[in-house]
């Protein structure tokens with residue numbers, strides 16, 4: 135039986151890896167069809183074929199900052215599935231540098247990928263959405279707190295909080311909710327190299343009052359919940375996913391008793 139028209143549809147940017155891959159798999163398992171956007175076409179094709187039999191995944195390979203791609207992605211949702219129920223703005227540039235070392239090219243790149251592109255995807259998606267739909271932006275705890283060397287990355291993630299709140303006010307009354315998830319450090323390609331540095335482990339493990347690191351599945355489960363009927367009174371919120379890192383002044387006992395050199 136063709137159930138394409140009945141299944142809800144999620145548009146996920148940055149679906150080819152990490153958190154976006156996990157989000158796509160979670161929504162597929164939850165009964166959604168997906169429009170998956172990222173630059174690496176072969177990764178999207180692998181994702182689609184690994185989900186065949188569970189969900190239909192329509193892929194759009196391209197840069198989220200390219201002109202017109204947001205409109206094309208929404209048009210693909212409508213032409214393939216006839217509807218759009220959820221937008222997950224997940225693609226993001228992980229470029230991380232202090233303000234005084236950030237050149238204009240980096241400034242423009244991060245703003246284009248992590249601020250302008252989510253804005254344009256929201257702008258394109260909202261007219262296609264009906265009551266019961268929702269938008270989830272992927273921010274960062276570093277968009278709600280300052281972070282060493284954070285620069286423009288922290289600034290755009292803070293900007294997404296403002297965008298989320300104003301969309302919640304603007305479109306909530308018509309049944310379109312907007313929320314933001316703010317992960318702490320999650321093990322993905324974006325952070326893999328950083329885990330080699332002891333200082334990075336110390337900041338993220340010794341200062342987190344939890345017994346494990348965060349995973350892409352932790353983020354995907356929360357995004358799925360926010361989109362679901364069970365999350366249907368949550369609007370305009372920032373949900374931190376960091377094991378308590380950002381809301382505590384925690385330091386593990388070993389670090390507390392360690393001798394300073």
Ligand SMILES: NC(=O)c1ccc[n+]([C@@H]2O[C@H](COP(=O)([O-])OP(=O)(O)OC[C@H]3O[C@@H](n4cnc5c(N)ncnc54)[C@H](OP(=O)(O)O)[C@@H]3O)[C@@H](O)[C@H]2O)c1
Pocket residue numbers: 147148149150151152153154171172173174175177196197198199224225226227228247272273274275316317318319320321322323324325
């Ligand atoms: N990992 C963390 O610790 C962490 C913490 C807080 C927030 N976040 C946020 O979570 C989101 C996902 O990060 P991740 O850790 O999953 O990173 P990741 O594993 O590096 O994946 C990034 C995804 O975004 C896509 N992408 C990047 N630039 C793109 C562009 N210009 N156009 C289209 N797609 C693009 C990549 O696909 P292609 O390369 O195929 O284009 C990939 O699918 C980002 O917004 C990031 O800022 C991550």
